[in-house]
Amino acid sequence: MLRIITQQADVRAELQRICDRTHDEQVLHKEATVREVLQAVKRQGDKAVLHYTAEFDKQTLKAEELRVTGSELDAAYQQVSKELLGAVRLACRQIEAFHRQRVPKSWVHFGDDEVVLGKRYTPVDRAGLYVPGGRAAYPSTVLMNAIPAHVAAVPHIVMVTPPGPGGAINPAVLVAAQEAGVQEIYRIGGAQAIAALAYGTETIPKVDVITGPGNIYVTLAKKLVYGTVGIDSLAGPSEVLVIADETANPVHVAADLLAQAEHDPMAAAILLTTDAALAKNVQLALERQLVDHPRRIDTEKAIAHYGLIVLVESLEAAAELSNEFAPEHLELEIKDPWALLPQIRHAGAIFLGYSTPEAVGDYLAGPNHTLPTSGAARYASALGVETFLKHSSIIQYSQTALQNVAGAIDVLATAEGLPSHADSVRRRTQQEE
Amino acid sequence: MLRIITQQADVRAELQRICDRTHDEQVLHKEATVREVLQAVKRQGDKAVLHYTAEFDKQTLKAEELRVTGSELDAAYQQVSKELLGAVRLACRQIEAFHRQRVPKSWVHFGDDEVVLGKRYTPVDRAGLYVPGGRAAYPSTVLMNAIPAHVAAVPHIVMVTPPGPGGAINPAVLVAAQEAGVQEIYRIGGAQAIAALAYGTETIPKVDVITGPGNIYVTLAKKLVYGTVGIDSLAGPSEVLVIADETANPVHVAADLLAQAEHDPMAAAILLTTDAALAKNVQLALERQLVDHPRRIDTEKAIAHYGLIVLVESLEAAAELSNEFAPEHLELEIKDPWALLPQIRHAGAIFLGYSTPEAVGDYLAGPNHTLPTSGAARYASALGVETFLKHSSIIQYSQTALQNVAGAIDVLATAEGLPSHADSVRRRTQQEE
Numbered sequence: 009m010l011r012i013i014t015q016q017a018d019v020r021a022e023l024q025r026i027c028d029r030t031h032d033e034q035v036l037h038k039e040a041t042v043r044e045v046l047q048a049v050k051r052q053g054d055k056a057v058l059h060y061t062a063e064f065d066k067q068t069l070k071a072e073e074l075r076v077t078g079s080e081l082d083a084a085y086q087q088v089s090k091e092l093l094g095a096v097r098l099a100c101r102q103i104e105a106f107h108r109q110r111v112p113k114s115w116v117h118f119g120d121d122e123v124v125l126g127k128r129y130t131p132v133d134r135a136g137l138y139v140p141g142g143r144a145a146y147p148s149t150v151l152m153n154a155i156p157a158h159v160a161a162v163p164h165i166v167m168v169t170p171p172g173p174g175g176a177i178n179p180a181v182l183v184a185a186q187e188a189g190v191q192e193i194y195r196i197g198g199a200q201a202i203a204a205l206a207y208g209t210e211t212i213p214k215v216d217v218i219t220g221p222g223n224i225y226v227t228l229a230k231k232l233v234y235g236t237v238g239i240d241s242l243a244g245p246s247e248v249l250v251i252a253d254e255t256a257n258p259v260h261v262a263a264d265l266l267a268q269a270e271h272d273p274m275a276a277a278i279l280l281t282t283d284a285a286l287a288k289n290v291q292l293a294l295e296r297q298l299v300d301h302p303r304r305i306d307t308e309k310a311i312a313h314y315g316l317i318v319l320v321e322s323l324e325a326a327a328e329l330s331n332e333f334a335p336e337h338l339e340l341e342i343k344d345p346w347a348l349l350p351q352i353r354h355a356g357a358i359f360l361g362y363s364t365p366e367a368v369g370d371y372l373a374g375p376n377h378t379l380p381t382s383g384a385a386r387y388a389s390a391l392g393v394e395t396f397l398k399h400s401s402i403i404q405y406s407q408t409a410l411q412n413v414a415g416a417i418d419v420l421a422t423a424e425g426l427p428s429h430a431d432s433v434r435r436r437t438q439q440e441e
Numbered sequence: 442m443l444r445i446i447t448q449q450a451d452v453r454a455e456l457q458r459i460c461d462r463t464h465d466e467q468v469l470h471k472e473a474t475v476r477e478v479l480q481a482v483k484r485q486g487d488k489a490v491l492h493y494t495a496e497f498d499k500q501t502l503k504a505e506e507l508r509v510t511g512s513e514l515d516a517a518y519q520q521v522s523k524e525l526l527g528a529v530r531l532a533c534r535q536i537e538a539f540h541r542q543r544v545p546k547s548w549v550h551f552g553d554d555e556v557v558l559g560k561r562y563t564p565v566d567r568a569g570l571y572v573p574g575g576r577a578a579y580p581s582t583v584l585m586n587a588i589p590a591h592v593a594a595v596p597h598i599v600m601v602t603p604p605g606p607g608g609a610i611n612p613a614v615l616v617a618a619q620e621a622g623v624q625e626i627y628r629i630g631g632a633q634a635i636a637a638l639a640y641g642t643e644t645i646p647k648v649d650v651i652t653g654p655g656n657i658y659v660t661l662a663k664k665l666v667y668g669t670v671g672i673d674s675l676a677g678p679s680e681v682l683v684i685a686d687e688t689a690n691p692v693h694v695a696a697d698l699l700a701q702a703e704h705d706p707m708a709a710a711i712l713l714t715t716d717a718a719l720a721k722n723v724q725l726a727l728e729r730q731l732v733d734h735p736r737r738i739d740t741e742k743a744i745a746h747y748g749l750i751v752l753v754e755s756l757e758a759a760a761e762l763s764n765e766f767a768p769e770h771l772e773l774e775i776k777d778p779w780a781l782l783p784q785i786r787h788a789g790a791i792f793l794g795y796s797t798p799e800a801v802g803d804y805l806a807g808p809n810h811t812l813p814t815s816g817a818a819r820y821a822s823a824l825g826v827e828t829f830l831k832h833s834s835i836i837q838y839s840q841t842a843l844q845n846v847a848g849a850i851d852v853l854a855t856a857e858g859l860p861s862h863a864d865s866v867r868r869r870t871q872q873e874e
Contacts, residue, residue: 092856095849106558109550117542124793125539125807130786132820146857180856216820231668235675238820242668263868266861302860338833345837353563357834360557364838365865371853372846374558375834387565387649387671389831398822400771401790401808404778405797413805416528420804423525423613424579427735428699432798435696 010265010277010294012287012317015325019318023333026276026314027383030244035228042199042228049203054210060200065141067171069195071211076177076193081186084179092147092180099151099372100187106374107159111393116402121409126402132238134164134213135396136205137190138220139181141170141197147184148370152377153220153391154188160396165190166215168205170197197222202229206237219391221378240391244381245274247314248366249335249355251326251348252281256341257362258289262297264339264365265290269310270303276314278333280326287317327351334385337366356385411437443698443710443727445720445750448758452751456766459709459747460816463677468661475632475661482636487643493633498574500604502628504644509610509626514619517612525580525613532584532805533620539807540592544826549835554842559835564590565671567597567646568829569638570623571653571663572614574603574630580617581803585810585824586653587621593829598623599648601638603630631655635662639670652824654811673824677814678707680747681799682768682788684759684781685714689774690795691722695730697772697798698723702743703736709747711766713759720750760784767818770799789818844870 013019048056054071062068085093116126137153139145150167157165167190169177175195185193194212196204202222208214218230219240230239248268252261265277281287294311301307320326327348330338334354342348345360352358356379357369370377378391414437421429446452481489487504495501518526549559570586572578583600590598600623602610608628618626627645629637635655641647651663652673663672681701685694698710714720727744734740753759760781763771767787775781778793785791789812790802803810811824838846847870854863 088856089852091848091852095852095856098846098849099853110545110548110560112543115543123806127543127808128782128791133786143858148853148857231664234667235664235815235817238817260865260869263861263865267859267865270859270861297861297864302858307861349561349835352833353566354831355833357836358561360835360837361839363840363843363869364836365843365869367850367854367862367865368838368843368846369834369836370862371850373556373836373838375560375836379834380831382668384668384671385831385833387831390834394827398787398813398818398820400785400788400818401802401812401823402782402793403790403797403802403806403808404793405801405806406794407796410796410798410801413531413801415524416531417800417804419522419524419528420532420581421800423521424581425576425735426700426703428696428703428730428740429800429803431730432693432696432700432800436693436796436798 010291010311010315010317012291012319014319015321019329020332022316023329026278026316027333029274029276029314030382035224038224039228042225042232045199046203046229046232049200049209050207057196057200057204057209060198061171061196064198065170067175069171069175073175074194074196074211076182076195081182084182087179088183093183096147096184096187099148100155102372102374103151103155104159107156107393111159112397121412122406123409124402124404127399128402129397129399131160131162132216132396132398134166134215135162136215136218137165137167138201138218138222138226139167139169140222141172145169145178145181147180148377149220150181150184150190151188154185154190156376156391156393157396158189160393162396164213166192166194166205166213168194168196168201171195199225199229202226202233206233217396219395240378240395241380241384241388245276246271247276247335247381248337248339249278249280249330249333250339250341251323251330252279252286252341253323253343254283254286255343256286258286259293260362260365261290261341262293265294265315266297266301266307267365267367268337269315270301270307273306273309274314275310277311279317280320280329281317282320282323282326284319287319290317323348324351330355334383336379336381336385339366354385356380356390443724443744443748443750445724445752447752448754452762453765455749456762459711459749460766462707462709462747463815468657471657472661475658475665478632479636479662479665482633482642483640490629490633490637490642493631494604494629497631498603500608502604502608506608507627507629507644509615509628514615517615520612521616526616529580529584529617529620532581533588535805535807536584536588537592540589540826544592545830554845555839556842557835557837560832561835562830562832564593564595565649565829565831567599567648568595569648569651570598570600571634571651571655571659572600572602573655574605578602578611578614580613581810582653583614583617584621587618587623589809589824589826590829591622593826595829597646599625599627599638599646601627601629601634604628632658632662635659635666639666650829652828673811673828674813674817674821678705678709680709680768680814681770681772682711682713682763682766683772683774684756684763685712685719685774686756686776687716687719688776689719691719692726693795693798694723694774695726698727698748699730699734699740700798700800702748703734703740706739706742707747708743710744712750713753713762714750715753715756715759717752720752723750756781757784763788767816769812769814769818772799787818789813789823
């Protein structure tokens with residue numbers, strides 16, 4: 009049963025508890041395992057990757073079997089339905105169109121005294137995408153990671169995903185990878201896959217940036233290799249916060265909450281509403297929709313532990329609580345969502361109105377579904393083209409321009425006790441004695 | 442003596458050794474100390490901060506003495522020279538002008554069927570800036586961190602810096618903070634300062650993003666708290682790579698190499714040149730400039746361990762080696778730097794021509810001097826306004842638009858085994874039975 013509490017209760021503590029649900033004390037123990045895997049792969053390459061694939065994924069492979077072949081890709085196209093291929097292609101087009109908007113462009117500014125300043129954007133040489141296996145092997149994950157890399161014009165896009173029985177990979181995942189421009193696919197997963205991408209092995213190329221979600225081992229490995237390579241974020245379990253008023257449809261709100269809860273027993277689904285009747289009706293609708301839910305047990309767990317309805321006094325109060333929680337997904341199922349939008353400061357993605365369930369953004373609206381979780385929306389954003397781009401500052405001074413600032417640089421460098429800094433300017437601007 | 446090697450020698454291995462100079466095996470040991478500090482501050486707040494300030498910084502302070510007062514700021518203005526204040530203000534203006542260019546703006550796109558998609562940019566609520574103490578207490582560090590936060594319109598900008606004898610802070614640092622819009626300054630440093638900013642204490646506010654350079658303890662602390670808060674990067678020791686041809690002035694090139702080496706015994710200074718005579722002349726000029734260098738011992742260490750001149754066959758070969766090294770700072774002291782620029786893929790900042798020593802960018806050209814080190818320019822960029830901004834995706838679908846994609850979402854959600862995802866769309870688009 010989805011709990012209903014009022015704003016008078018200790019709402020902030022409850023929301024904090026839900027936000028902090030991933031900070032588990034076992035992390036340190038798991039980190040030791042992950043460190044061992046990283047070190048082994050760094051030192052022994054393929055040998056270690058194959059060892060851990062046998063140990064953790066229960067698949068005995070040879071190094072030459074790690075890479076997915078062209079004929080496997082062809083076979084995957086035979087295995088997926090025409091409808092699924094069509095849906096993947098529609099999603100591809102819409103995600104690409106969105107990501108092509110406002111891609112950062114190189115620029116220079118010509119100032120006084122022939123000073124030229126600017127930024128030059130370039131893609132990383134190699135991107136590595138992690139796609140989870142098993143129940144969470146989602147073609148949409150592939151699209152949301154590969155398409156931004158493709159739009160950023162990354163020359164080499166590599167994907168890794170854990171092997172299933174017999175080394176098999178979900179055909180929908182393979183088709184999505186092909187459609188989204190992935191060039192190489194390796195059947196490896198877990199911390200050993202992150203290590204292989206970060207350090208390189210005989211078979212798997214070292215990349216510059218690693219993106220994509222994974223379990224706690226993958227996330228810990230990404231955190232540990234950060235600095236050796238770039239990463240997108242440290243993804244936690246998914247979450248939705250819905251703000252609804254008396255005009256919302258309780259059956260739809262309940263479905264949206266369940267669409268989050270069904271991901272994972274750690275998923276969070278929160279409703280903030282001004283209307284007590286809606287609260288009650290969502291609670292009832294959710295119970296009914298759970299009855300024959302194919303993932304009932306896990307979904308109920310999520311609802312029981314990290315589900316919550318809060319009765320709030322006003323939409324403004326709801327916006328403020330939402331800002332404190334900084335949800336990954338925020339739905340505004342209210343009469344005038346655009347009026348509330350200016351009060352929303354922290355949210356990964358915002359879904360406005362009655363006809364915008366989160367699922368539309370999960371699959372094909374266009375914006376990325378890889379979003380900051382567990383309060384990270386306070387400081388982080390969706391994965392995007394920028395994840396695969398970086399820029400170099402461009403600076404060109406003329407002799408005149410340097411002369412004009414030489415005195416100021418001398419004063420600053422001297423104050424900082426850096427004589428050669430001052431000297432490098434002085435020697436260029438003062439007559440040699 | 443700065444070594445000269447030819448491209449035939451194992452140049453790549455040498456450059457790799459220099460690039461990897463921070464990956465020291467003692468890190469794990471230090472990490473244990475840092476973890477302990479983080480845990481203590483998280484649990485005990487001010488008490489732990491004061492304890493570690495006494496232990497590591499040798500300053501016994503009370504909680505109410507941590508914050509720098511208005512009268513201390515006033516006193517700092519009396520202590521700095523008129524020239525230094527003028528130079529700080531000139532730097533402020535130029536840094537601010539550069540950072541105000543191309544600040545990301547919120548946007549929406551109105552598509553078919555009343556679909557609205559976009560991105561809304563908002564600043565973080567609170568930024569925390571770390572400024573090192575002691576010999577590396579640089580006013581320029583303050584400006585380069587605080588001004589982007591100020592341009593991003595961050596409402597609360599907090600600075601921390603370790604206390605010197607009697608709790609004193611370098612007056613130039615205090616003046617720079619005031620000029621750059623910092624609102625609160627606390628005299629704490631090290632891992633305990635990072636912990637205080639990440640978790641908050643009775644006295645020090647919890648922030649959303651922490652930026653700024655520091656020693657290995659600070660860097661490890663930033664890596665460990667990443668995920669609880671955002672961070673700018675994991676800064677290592679500084680480095681410069683100069684590409685010079687026969688037209689470069691060897692005295693200037695030598696001064697530029699020393700300007701890097703004087704920072705730190707771990708700093709790296711590399712020259713790639715097509716001209717053997719220049720190589721020899723830079724080597725000699727550098728020896729001469731070192732003779733009465735006030736930081737001679739440390740600077741010589743850097744030059745001996747991480748200094749290198751490589752004779753290359755062509756500028757193209759130099760560009761390729763530079764890309765592999767991905768330097769923090771790259772100087773192009775060649776006849777036509779703009780002709781070589783398209784071949785440069787990875788560099789934090791690029792200084793073009795004979796009159797653009799790195800020092801001009803370190804202090805006041807405008808672009809940020811907080812740049813990716815140790816090869817991180819392969820995937821990362823300068824600190825900037827973006828470091829303090831994040832965006833929310835905006836998605837609004839109409840009933841018609843949802844109807845048009847309902848089939849595709851159904852296929853995708855079903856393929857991914859997420860029935861409530863499909864259900865949340867189906868219930869909105871199908872006639873209720």
